[in-house]
Amino acid sequence: MLTKGTLVYIGQRLVLIAFTVVAVSSVVFLGIHRLPGDALMSERLRGSAYQALLHHYGLDRPLLVQYWDYIVGVVTRGDLGESLVNRGLHITPLVLRELGVSAEVGGLALIFTIGLGLTLGIFAALRQNTWLDYLLTTTSVVGYSMPNFVIAAFLILIFGVWLDNVTGGNFYYQLGGWRGDIGQLWLPAFALGFPYASIVARLTRASMLEVIRQDYIRTARAKGLTEFLITVRHALRNALIPVITILGPLVIGIITGSVVIENFFGIPGLGKEFAQSILNRDYAIVIGVFTMYAALVGLANLVVDLAYVVIDPRIRY
Amino acid sequence: MATAVAAIARPIQFEQASLWSDAWRRLRRNRLALVATIYLAVLVAVALVSTVWTPYRMSAIGVTQTYAPPSAAHLLGADELGRDILSRLMVGAQVSIVVGVGTQVLVLIVGVPIGLLAGYYKGWLDSVISFVINVFYGIPDILVAMILVFLLGPSLRNIIISIVVTRWMDMARLVRGQALSLREREFVEAGRAAGARPVKMLFGHILPNALGPIIVQATFGIPAAILFEAFLSFLGVGVQPPTPSWGSMANEGVASIQYAPHMVIAPSIALSLTLMAFNFLGDGLRDALDPRTRR
Numbered sequence: 189m190l191t192k193g194t195l196v197y198i199g200q201r202l203v204l205i206a207f208t209v210v211a212v213s214s215v216v217f218l219g220i221h222r223l224p225g226d227a228l229m230s231e232r233l234r235g236s237a238y239q240a241l242l243h244h245y246g247l248d249r250p251l252l253v254q255y256w257d258y259i260v261g262v263v264t265r266g267d268l269g270e271s272l273v274n275r276g277l278h279i280t281p282l283v284l285r286e287l288g289v290s291a292e293v294g295g296l297a298l299i300f301t302i303g304l305g306l307t308l309g310i311f312a313a314l315r316q317n318t319w320l321d322y323l324l325t326t327t328s329v330v331g332y333s334m335p336n337f338v339i340a341a342f343l344i345l346i347f348g349v350w351l352d353n354v355t356g357g358n359f360y361y362q363l364g365g366w367r368g369d370i371g372q373l374w375l376p377a378f379a380l381g382f383p384y385a386s387i388v389a390r391l392t393r394a395s396m397l398e399v400i401r402q403d404y405i406r407t408a409r410a411k412g413l414t415e416f417l418i419t420v421r422h423a424l425r426n427a428l429i430p431v432i433t434i435l436g437p438l439v440i441g442i443i444t445g446s447v448v449i450e451n452f453f454g455i456p457g458l459g460k461e462f463a464q465s466i467l468n469r470d471y472a473i474v475i476g477v478f479t480m481y482a483a484l485v486g487l488a489n490l491v492v493d494l495a496y497v498v499i500d501p502r503i504r505y
Numbered sequence: 506m507a508t509a510v511a512a513i514a515r516p517i518q519f520e521q522a523s524l525w526s527d528a529w530r531r532l533r534r535n536r537l538a539l540v541a542t543i544y545l546a547v548l549v550a551v552a553l554v555s556t557v558w559t560p561y562r563m564s565a566i567g568v569t570q571t572y573a574p575p576s577a578a579h580l581l582g583a584d585e586l587g588r589d590i591l592s593r594l595m596v597g598a599q600v601s602i603v604v605g606v607g608t609q610v611l612v613l614i615v616g617v618p619i620g621l622l623a624g625y626y627k628g629w630l631d632s633v634i635s636f637v638i639n640v641f642y643g644i645p646d647i648l649v650a651m652i653l654v655f656l657l658g659p660s661l662r663n664i665i666i667s668i669v670v671t672r673w674m675d676m677a678r679l680v681r682g683q684a685l686s687l688r689e690r691e692f693v694e695a696g697r698a699a700g701a702r703p704v705k706m707l708f709g710h711i712l713p714n715a716l717g718p719i720i721v722q723a724t725f726g727i728p729a730a731i732l733f734e735a736f737l738s739f740l741g742v743g744v745q746p747p748t749p750s751w752g753s754m755a756n757e758g759v760a761s762i763q764y765a766p767h768m769v770i771a772p773s774i775a776l777s778l779t780l781m782a783f784n785f786l787g788d789g790l791r792d793a794l795d796p797r798t799r800r
Contacts, residue, residue: 333781338773444647
């Protein structure tokens with residue numbers, strides 16, 4: 189499967205990703221540094237203390253020199269610089285730690301999305317035009333019309349307020365808390381994934397309906413295979429192809445959606461850091477986290493494109 | 506005999522069903538889409554009314570007790586400053602509609618010509634435009650929009666610009682695809698043979714034939730833009746106080762969700778219903794205008 193062509197393709201994509209990451213973070217870097225004033229103005233320092241601080245961050249040098257140093261630092265040392273608000277806090281370790289937290293929530297959300305979406309879609313297709321089908325189809329429109337923070341709000345209301353005794357008051361994220369705390373992981377992941385699960389369900393239903401009418405399914409049935417085997421081994425595999433086309437937008441959606449959800453549930457991940465840094469005007473962290481996100485989204489898209497090859501051997505790069 | 510001659514002389518008048526009347530007939534049959542249309546009409550009316558009249562002034566503080574639950578005088582209760590939530594919700598509808606429709610108008614202005622050029626001329630122009638579209642698809646849209654709003658300053662105009670910058674590609678890609686397939690059709694060839702100028706070809710022949718999918722896409726784009734604005738406002742980088750937005754109202758409500766759940770429930774339901782209505786309308790329009798892709 190890993191032919192030379194595939195490797196060349198992966199190489200090209202990686203170059204393109206690196207290009208995009210550098211391009212977008214350059215735009216953000218230069219854009220932010222063009223804002224009037226500087227990041228330290230709010231501290232109302234005067235004279236030498238102010239100069240020393242400017243020098244500490246290298247902000248007294250020409251913009252292009254700062255930019256070049258920044259890019260060199262990112263590329264050679266993976267160094268995203270130092271926080272402007274919390275002096276002495278280096279961004280790279282911070283961002284890596286938060287990435288782990290975000291990945292946990294996002295990964296679970298992805299499993300929810302695909303698992304729930306596929307299951308509901310398959311059932312709706314197999315029971316086409318029954319009440320179950322109508323119920324699932326309508327729910328899915330409702331599902332993708334609800335912003336994730338609305339779903340989150342209702343989940344918090346139900347589990348955090350009305351069923352407070354059941355969840356034992358341990359609702360919100362606590363560092364070092366038990367992984368199974370419901371508000372810590374499961375509900376955020378569900379709120380994050382549900383809108384996309386609805387989309388996956390709709391697509392799965394549509395493509396399943398197309399596939400199960402085809403001749404090779406009838407052949408499989410004539411051979412006497414069980415319905416389960418027909419559905420899972422024969423129909424689903426072909427029905428998956430159109431579903432995979434939305435995996436890319438879906439992964440991006442979960443990554444960007446996590447910004448909202450993490451702020452909602454107080455999860456100390458990348459998304460919370462990003463929004464808080466924008467509000468705190470900590471430009472260094474904004475650029476650092478954004479660079480991380482751009483790379484992440486690029487890699488996610490690459491992985492999704494490679495997944496096509498695994499599902500559909502007819503596709504080659 | 507005479508009657509037969511008369512019948513031949515006067516050709517039978519078929520009732521001509523244009524694309525639009527046909528579509529309207531199909532749309533009316535779709536009950537969900539019809540309900541959605543009525544809801545949206547009411548919403549627009551409410552937004553218009555709120556420009557001249559709201560039950561209380563939307564920024565008036567302390568018109569009743571803070572966190573007051575819904576009552577006869579304040580149908581949806583009051584928020585943390587004792588402001589009337591219904592009044593704020595009505596003004597918030599303005600924000601949502603302006604952002605949703607304004608964004609799509611700009612997206613049409615940007616995306617349609619770009620898509621037409623790429624699809625009609627193919628070649629290097631198409632390669633360049635497609636590359637740019639792919640690069641834009643690869644960036645995390647909400648994050649870029651947040652940074653853009655942050656750089657430009659949070660005003661309604663800048664929010665709209667930021668959404669357009671990060672979401673123009675859907676329309677461009679759709680129009681490109683339409684133009685790619687339409688350019689091979691006979692009527693386009695005939696037009697070209699007759700010497701029609703490029704502008705006439707693009708906007709007079711290709712565009713009208715792609716109008717159905719474009720309208721559907723724009724209809725789905727409106728709720729996407731409204732959702733985007735709600736996200737931005739929810740995170741505090743969108744519409745700034747005292748102007749209420751459904752997103753920022755939900756955000757304010759979260760802090761007091763334990764003792765004043767109505768603060769978060771009211772804007773959440775308004776937002777969900779509106780997005781749902783646009784999605785149902787979009788589904789209905791797709792079935793009505795583009796019968797080939799009917800599910």
